[in-house]
Amino acid sequence: MxxxxxxxxxxxxxxxxxxxxxxxxxxxxxxxxxxxxxxxxxxxxxxxxxxxxxxxxxxxxxxxxxxxxxxxxxxxxxxxxLMPRDPRALARMEQVMGVADTSLYWPLVRQVFSHGFFAPQMGEPYDPEQVTAGLEAGRNGLRLLDGIAEEGLVLRGDAMTLADLHLAPMIDYFTRVAAGAEMLASHPALSAWWSGMAGSPLLLASEPFPDVPRP
Ligand SMILES: N[C@@H](CCC(=O)N[C@@H](CS)C(=O)NCC(=O)O)C(=O)O
The missing domain is CATH 3.40.30.10 (Glutaredoxin)
Structure with missing residues (x-):
């Protein structure tokens, strides 16, 4: 068995x-x-x-x-x-996952999302300055990923890899805060990737806040 x-x-x-x-x-x-x-x-x-x-x-x-x-x-x-055979595409996939962990999770999720969406939603104390700090701290990681999306080896929209799966929930949380959505919109290639991912059945099926409308 x-x-x-x-x-x-x-x-x-x-x-x-x-x-x-x-x-x-x-x-x-x-x-x-x-x-x-x-x-x-x-x-x-x-x-x-x-x-x-x-x-x-x-x-x-x-x-x-x-x-x-x-x-x-x-x-x-x-x-x-989900794992490209091409060595450069595979390396980019690994890079995106690493950047998400080291340079995006804390600022986008634990600062912007936690203080701009989660804590207010849950009636918990929050600090609006953490949103500002997270937007600033996430800037370079987003710029890097925008370049990777533009290059097109991964984050392509037509061939999903582990990089899409790793990044999408973080961007989903980040863009629930209006300032996060605005910042993402200033990265054209990453935004184009996200607009293809945003309503995907994968994200809909795993929605953590089904009763809370997105901003
Ligand atoms: N490097 C870990 C990070 C996991 C992680 O940070 N999980 C968070 C929830 S999203 C957690 O358990 N946090 C509890 C805490 O910080 O005490 C991984 O890739 O799985």
């Missing part, structure tokens, strides 16, 4: 959503365990000492780090089309 998959995640976590859409795109059925890493990190300790979601389990194999999980899913399901 095939070994079962289990995703341990949190409904509002952007990284959990990346794995969710990768599960859909690779046609992988997985059970789901909800754990809020911000309030219940002891529950995560039996899976990871880092206290972060997502965690993917496949039988007795436990994996963390979203980029590693995506590559594993692509390989183990034989969804080779």
């Amino acid at each position: 095939a070994e079962p998959f289990e995703l341990i995640g949190f409904r509002y976590s952007v990284y959990t959503r990346i794995v969710r859409i990768a599960l859909i795109e690779t046609g992988t059925d997985a059970s789901y365990l909800e754990v809020d890493p911000f309030s219940d990190s002891p529950a995560l300790e039996r899976f990871t000492p880092l206290g972060l979601v997502p965690v993917l389990r496949h039988g007795d194999f436990t994996l963390t780090e979203t980029a590693a999980i995506l590559r594993y899913l692509a390989r183990v399901t034989g969804t080779d089309r």
